[in-house]
Amino acid sequence: MDINIWMDERRKILESFMFNNLKVIDNKQKKIYEAMLYSLDAGGKRLRPLLMIGTYEMISHESSYDEVLPFATAMEMIHTYSLLHDDLPAMDDDDMRRGRPSNHKKFDEATAILAGDALLNKAFEIMSKTCMQTKSLEQMKKRVAAMQIIAESSGTEGMIGGQIIDIFGHDLISNIDDLKNLQRLKTGAIIVSSCLAGAKLAGATEKQLELVKEFSSSLGTAFQIQDDILDVIADESELGKPIGSDAEENKVTFVTMTSLEEAEKMQIELSQKAIAVIDEKGLKSEFLIALTEFLIARRK
Numbered sequence: 237m238d239i240n241i242w243m244d245e246r247r248k249i250l251e252s253f254m255f256n257n258l259k260v261i262d263n264k265q266k267k268i269y270e271a272m273l274y275s276l277d278a279g280g281k282r283l284r285p286l287l288m289i290g291t292y293e294m295i296s297h298e299s300s301y302d303e304v305l306p307f308a309t310a311m312e313m314i315h316t317y318s319l320l321h322d323d324l325p326a327m328d329d330d331d332m333r334r335g336r337p338s339n340h341k342k343f344d345e346a347t348a349i350l351a352g353d354a355l356l357n358k359a360f361e362i363m364s365k366t367c368m369q370t371k372s373l374e375q376m377k378k379r380v381a382a383m384q385i386i387a388e389s390s391g392t393e394g395m396i397g398g399q400i401i402d403i404f405g406h407d408l409i410s411n412i413d414d415l416k417n418l419q420r421l422k423t424g425a426i427i428v429s430s431c432l433a434g435a436k437l438a439g440a441t442e443k444q445l446e447l448v449k450e451f452s453s454s455l456g457t458a459f460q461i462q463d464d465i466l467d468v469i470a471d472e473s474e475l476g477k478p479i480g481s482d483a484e485e486n487k488v489t490f491v492t493m494t495s496l497e498e499a500e501k502m503q504i505e506l507s508q509k510a511i512a513v514i515d516e517k518g519l520k521s522e523f524l525i526a527l528t529e530f531l532i533a534r535r536k
Contacts, residue, residue: 239526246289247282249301254309257362271343271351272358275320276313278334283459283531284311284426287524288434291448294521295438304437306366307382310359311430314390317355318399320348327403360387382433389429398422405488415493416457423463424456444519451513455528458506461499462532464489468496507532 258276260269285308292304301308323330323338324345331341340348363383370376388394398421401408409415431452435445468491490499507528514524 239523239530242523242526243281243286243530246286246301250282250285250289250305250308250312253305254312257309258313258358267343267347268350268354271339271347272354274342275333275339275351276316276355278316278336280334281531281534282312284315284430285309286527287427287452287455288430290521290523290527291431291434292438294519294524295435295440295444298438304434306362307379307386307433307437308430310363310383311386311426311433313355313359313362314386314395315426317352317359318390318395320352320355322399324348327399356390378437378439382436385429385433385436386426389425394421394425394429395423398425402487406486409488409493412493415488415490418488419457419460419490420453423460424453427456427459428452447513447517447519450517451510451519451524454506454510454513455531458503458510458528459531461490461503461506462534464491465496465499465503466534467491503532 254276255273258269258272260266260273288308288311289301289304292298292301296303319333320339322328323333324340330338332338336342338348339351343351360383363379363386367376367379367383370379390396398418401418402422405418409418428449431448432445435448440448467489490502494502510528511525513519514521514528
């Protein structure tokens with residue numbers, strides 16, 4: 237199958253829904269909508285919502301995405317807010333994101349902070365509104381469960397927890413297990429929750445949820461290792477941001493903790509493990525296999 241066609245088709249459906257739910261309103265606070273849309277419309281792979289949609293497809297065998305789109309949109313907004321805040325001077329202090337000025341460079345730091353806050357809030361506005369618009373108690377339970385999964389993964393025991401460990405990494409990370417735990421929270425948590433939320437919305441069994449978690453956990457770590465590798469070997473014009481920033485900031489990564497060769501070996505093993513879960517343990521999805529292969533082979 238052509239994974240690029242698969243991704244493009246679903247990305248267009250996602251973005252149509254997403255931008256119908258966030259537009260510039262011509263009022264006194266117009267600037268905040270402009271700043272939110274500036275980062276949300278900066279491109280990117282839309283990996284997390286595509287994983288959610290792909291997992292939903294795998295379990296439900298549905299060709300309509302109406303049930304999953306509000307939650308996929310919310311996840312992309314949460315991810316975008318995290319990048320927007322991550323670029324701030326108080327965090328990673330990055331001036332470029334996806335080949336153009338970061339939000340705080342395009343606007344200013346205060347606006348960037350508020351735009352990130354607004355994207356997070358908008359995500360929960362969309363999910364909670366969807367939860368209230370249900371036709372049955374069973375449907376409401378699945379939607380609330382999906383929202384809860386997403387909420388926990390983006391909070392103190394997920395993405396935000398990983399970020400605080402990352403900030404004080406040299407005091408908190410002393411071995412490879414510490415580093416895996418950091419990335420399980422910072423990067424992996426919302427990759428896992430994207431897949432779990434999609435599965436939950438599709439009515440997955442407990443066994444299917446366990447397998448989805450196994451798949452996405454391996455994928456999440458492999459994805460982060462690839463990010464660490466790209467910071468060393470990627471072409472800056474393709475990556476859309478400066479390379480070598482991890483080394484400049486003296487960050488602990490899979491490359492600095494081990495070596496480039498060892499990191500590449502770990503990444504291959506984890507991606508193969510993720511694919512094996514889909515291919516051999518009762519979950520069948522050529523889309524997710526192809527998407528995993530695409531993500532691990534990427535150069536941006």
